[in-house]
Amino acid sequence: MLWVALLIATAPPPPRARSTAPSAPSASAEALQGLALWCLQFTPRVALMEDVAVVMEVEASLRLFTGLEALKARISDEAPDLGVQGVAWAPTAMAALIMARCGVLDLGERLLQPVLDELPLTALSAAAAHAETLSRAGIYTLGQLRTLPRGGISRRFDAQLLTALDQAYGLRPQPFSWEALPEHFSVRAELPSREERAPALLVFARPLLMQMCGWLAARHAGASGFTLRWVHDSMRAKDAGDGGELTIRSSEALRDLEHFTRLLAEHLAKIELLAPVGELQLEALGVERVSAQSQSLLPQSLSGGESMSLVLERIAARFGAERVLQPYQVDDHRADWATHWAPATLRRSRRQPEVPELPAPTFLLEQPLKLAVRDHRPHYQGALLLLVGPDRVEGGWWDRLPGMSLTRHVVRDYWVAQSPAAGVLWIYSTRMDDGEMAWFLHGVFA
Template sequence: MLGHWAALLPLPQSAFPHPIDAGSLGTWALQFTPRVALLEDAVVAEMAASARLYGGLDALRALVEAGCRDLGARIAWAPTGLAALALVRHATDPLAADGFHTPIAQLLDRLPLGALSAVAAHQSTLARVGCRTLGDVRLLPRGGLGRRFDKALLNALDQAYGLRPEAYEWIALPETFHARLELMARVETAPALLFGARRLLVQMAGWLVARRLGATAFTLRWCHDVMRAKDAGTGGELTVRTAQPTQNIEHFARLLSEHLAKVQLQAPAGDIELLASEVAPIVEESRSLLQDTLRQGVETEFALERIQARLGNDCVRRPILQEDHRLEWMQGWTSEPVKRRKGGEPVHALPLPTWVLDEPLRLMERDNRPYYQGPLRLLLGPDRVEGGWWHRTGEGDDARTLNVQRDYWLALSAHAGVLWVFQQRLAGDQTAWFLHGHFA
């Protein structure tokens, strides 16, 4: 029932220019976790499941808090959603907004009755019996509270204190991005629109991250103030294109600034809106131990050469594909530099498994049918592999030839999934079944 919840509350216009609404704030929060809900005038989000993706809860919290500062929202953290909402409404400093530095019951007990809406609905009645804080309400007899007030009061208290599970309706991510912002004052020059537009760019970047997309074009529109000349028109727009799909806010702002510098407004603008005109899937690359500048071309080879020179040749190895049809010896490792291969590569009629066993596992047979966690159904095959008569291991009496004669099959197990099995050809036409690999 306890988790790591964040409550995000939009600041009023008097405290922050260009305030954001709760719906837009919830859409932005979806980039961090799919468990986001609108709760009264705020947004609550459960972040614990996403912590590993961002390198831990501390890194995730720092990222969310930085975004809230850009968007103009207060944030509080607590083990439950309702507790986080109560703290974000009444916490007076960042330490008080952190529901993890002190037991949550102690923090909630100090809050006024208005911290929880279900309790605030009966504030006048509770005040007459001497209740001023949530802790005072909890000291009242539970049976009397249940008879005198509705069930919502006790449910809210139990959920806030983590005694009862919470249930929310998670918001859905919109298919397209379109956000509007009413400016606090009339803007007479196009470059001045960037201040408000950046708020929309932050929201668009959050939507792109949640959708795993990158923008290749976005459109900024502005509406002229009603007190405009007749020939000025209702507004204008410009479309900014990027060379490749991106989610970078600074990149968006830099390009938009360059375009706005060339625009002359026909009349003062009163509000703006931003649209993600064209989007494309973002291509994510695996992180490398080498610097990005060393990942391609000759520089990578130079870096590996320096590592070998300092640590020894055996410390840097690379996989190579051997010209061998036997699965155990098809891949090898070498510390030699990369050389262009000559000749063809081993070709199999069947797809090769994702994981290969170090030693083939002999399978049980029933009615000439292989068994592995139940009977196996042969899907494709056979793919015959013969060879290795030249391959010897050991010396003297321990020497043996690694010759194989196998018929490989693609088999399906009801419990283990798709398997790579083979039938070993033995002397006297006897056969035996072996498991050699698994598929992802």
């Protein structure tokens, strides 16, 4: 088995040999629970230890995260942002916690026993309570404690000391109460000091976003957005209100921490706080299951960077959603009005267009071009040869022009035609108001 212990920053510093350490203060419950939520993305076997650390068993998860070294690098890189001050890897949870307190990352090439034997007695909580008594007998390290007669230890001290010592060395199993994954994500964090500038809230909101992305990964899900709420300090002006909130939505469900962070930074830059903020709250919105990231060796994009939809979201966050538009298809068989434009950040259901009887052109003209007709044949850079058609498109009586009684009703017969100079074209014939039959160029095939 392989355990990793993450010591929260509010825990006391690593104890030193030949010194008596005071009892360890409990870490913030919110900080521990948030760290446990983040850890659940790596393994379901996550537990709290002694109100100062989170431990998790990751042996079965190594292959999923491409090996031990890759997992170590990721945890060492991300965990400090969640308030972790010590990380250690060991075959038992108790040993990992002891090593984290002493700043020992892992065993290296050595066995567990010689590594623990050198560590100070006070690194084991059950022994720290008796450190003064043991120091009078010249016992300062775990190795020295282990050499004492077991019968004498059990008679002189409480039973927890011998139990904890055996659990550290792997001689006795250690029971755990595993952390459960909540159905909904909603967390809060009290700021260490009151903050008056909205952009500065990003520093405190990022750990909450990390917890949310960890929770989403554990659920194999993504979120289409989140709501960040802030609570004003009690010493505020009466007209400032209790606080404020900011809701950010994405065009697709995802769990990309960096993208969420950039979006939040863009929005916070436009906000002016009415009073100092003392607390933040974060809630995930639009949670839905998403497919796992491909593990293929082939690249998923040519540039290897952000997708276009994520780039558009960041641009819209900075300049306004109404200035960044994207096309989307609607259920309309008339080519002129089958494409609408909307803000790029709006999520729209994707439908599969019906397969037309004629092939669709690559380019559509913004306004159809009326063609010359000679000897009852349409001309465009020469006489056109009709290849495929006709395909009747009729309708639009329901599409009334704004403020007018006219509608966009059309009756057209579409053809695929060949021009001797312009290539393959998409043309149609229709009857004009005076009854004359006319031909129009509407699209060009690549």
